[in-house]
Amino acid sequence: MARLVIFTDLDGTLLDHFSYSCAAARPVWEAAQAAGVPCVFNTSKTRAEVLQLQAAMGLEQPFIVENGAAVWFPDNTTLPLPPDARAHDGMRCKVMSIARADILERLYGLRSRYVFRGLSEMGLEEIVERTGLGRKEARLASQREFSEPLVWLDTEDALKKCALDLDALNLRLVRGGRFVHVIGACDKGQAMSWLLAVYQNAFGGAVTSLALGDSDNDVDMLAAADIPILVRSPVHAPPVIPNRPDVCITSSYGPEGWANAVSSVLSKYGVDIASQGKPE
Template identity: 45%
Template sequence: MTSLLVFSDLDGTLLDHHTYSFDAARSALQSLKTFSIPCVINTSKTFKELIILRDELGHQDPFIVENGSAVYIPKHLSLFIDEPLEDCGDYWLKAFGPTRKTLIELTNDQTEKYTFKRFSDMSYQDLMSITGLGEENAKLAMQREFTEPMLWNDSNLALNALRQHLDQFDVQIQKGGRFSHLMGKHCDKANAMLWLTDVYESQADEKITTMALGDGENDIGMLSKADIPVVIRSPVHAPPEVPNRSDAWLTDAYGPEGWAQAINLVLSKQGIS
């Protein structure tokens, strides 16, 4: 039997877009734990947000934060990694890009050319109003390390112009469900997924099959590189196209309900459930 490694987006995928609930996915999540299948969270959320969410989810596996900017590996997993990593208490940290401070400095002189509002320009009350997050979660979302989300209120043409300007500094802009994210050029959900897959593969006795689930434009790279790409249907936007992957699944149900259907189907196809 082939080993399975699951990579999952959160907002609009494992978490409901409007309520942030994961109730519809609880049973499928438990199935993954029962069969010792790692479920790696691969999200735009921050380390601080994930610590609380992982507790709610009962999550014990590695997690990827801020759109692929860094991987956190719980030390209790005893995964062998043949490169120097940063020691972060209970976790090992692998970072792929520059700090948030650098990203803010690089866009300070662009605020008069284009219409956008970065997290650093907002109060936590602003973020609560935009996202529907509660006060505590909004404050956690603003504690970023490697990326700077912004509310883009200008044209796509303008966004591409800013992208071209930042390219010389090895900085990119990725569009997510609500925000556009400033981040290092090599920070990408796909790169982080492939790096972590190599870590698992180096210690596996059998071939690893990767399954990725996501609903937004910032998930396309991850979906395109996975063995089993699953596009989760969204109630607020059209499903993203996954280039050159005619085998990508599109769920019938939205958010966590669609997530659970896809997980259960794969477990069934693999003869696990």
Template identity: 45%
Template sequence: MTSLLVFTDLDGTLLDHHTYRFDAAQSALLSLKTFSIPCIINTSKTFSELIPLRKELNHQDPFIVENGSAVYIPKHLALPIDETLEDCGDYWLKSFGPKRARLIQLTDGQQDNYTFKRFSNMTWQELMAITGLSETNAKQAMQREFTEPMVWTDSNLALTAFRNHLDQFDVQIQKGGRFSHLMGKHCDKANAMLWLKEVYAQQNEDVITVALGDGENDVGMLSQADIPVVIRSPVHAPPEIPNRSDAWLSDAYGPEGWAQSINLILNKQGIL
């Protein structure tokens, strides 16, 4: 039996880039629920940021946090998992790298050698000033578990040297828009997606993965998906997906493009 598994980025994809609303996607989200197709959030956001958002979305499926650092699986799904996971209340937790405390410890002595400022050295007021986030959202964004963002103000040459130093500890630095993120070497949106695919494949042998994203940090996930969908952005050009001439590009932007793409996939699969 063939089953679909949808993996989606949030900001600029399921959520509007400017308003963070998802109204345009609600009917397509309902279609996925109706046909029991899991819609797995795969985002850079933290667990704390996702809990209120999942309530708004009425989201019941697994979700991937902090750019592929960890997967949270709601216990009520009773998915077949053949490894020991961490017990986190209502969820089972699979992490792919060290906890945040270890990342802080590894970089504690490095501020004499390089110029950077980590989240752990900032106040939420400073983060609000840098990002424009509200007080609540800034506090939630700082509640990280597996990554440590930093403002890097040193040279690219110094960043390469720092990366080489951290490599021996299996830690990488992913450069984002505003921040450079310290994280485990194996933390990656694509790795987390493929791990969950294997979990679902124990129930249905033939699992087709759909991935939707709009940014550079979605490229790995998109390149590893069976059906990669690039969602058009109002603020930047679509990312290139290497070696994938079959990648879709939505006509509309953000959640509207997301909904159009989901409906088209459901039609092509003979579901709608």
């Protein structure tokens, strides 16, 4: 059987939308780790946020940030990295986007046409208020390198027009759980596929990707995965995954739905989590 690699969104998927807790998923997560199944974060969060989260979970592993903009590896990774994964800040990094400064310059050129509020315009207190994060976490969330999250204050029609304007500037607009994100010409699916090829090299054989997400910004990742799982959100309807009638939607929300879905796939791969989790 092919080796399994899990790619998971964080907010609203592995982490509860409101509390940001992953407690409900932890036993299944730990069973996957113990069985040697890599579980890669693929998130709109920043490198600083993911590093802090991984430290709190006792993890040091590759991860994808800012909606597919970059793949980061610990400097001591044993994975066979291609030469374009360069050394940066004591880590290794494959960049798949343009820098944030370029994104801001293009985006704010459209300032007079649409009504929105960007993260770079907000002080720390406003970020705390809009995200529900603590001050320390909000500071980490503001350390963006490849994207600009927006609170959209205009109409849905204007959002569609703005997406077209951004497309002409080689930028993309994707909707997350709380913000719409302006990013370069990258997505979570491309980044996942690039990293999957690295794992394929490392394992020397076929690798099956199991991907989990809850929002529009997860659609590319879910569409590209071998096993796509939509985790149910308490705040919005599940997005449509084009050409994937096989997509499963969890019956439970967030980390509880994550745990049920992953434990069910793991058990097909012979990983027994019955004593640690509670399968659906």
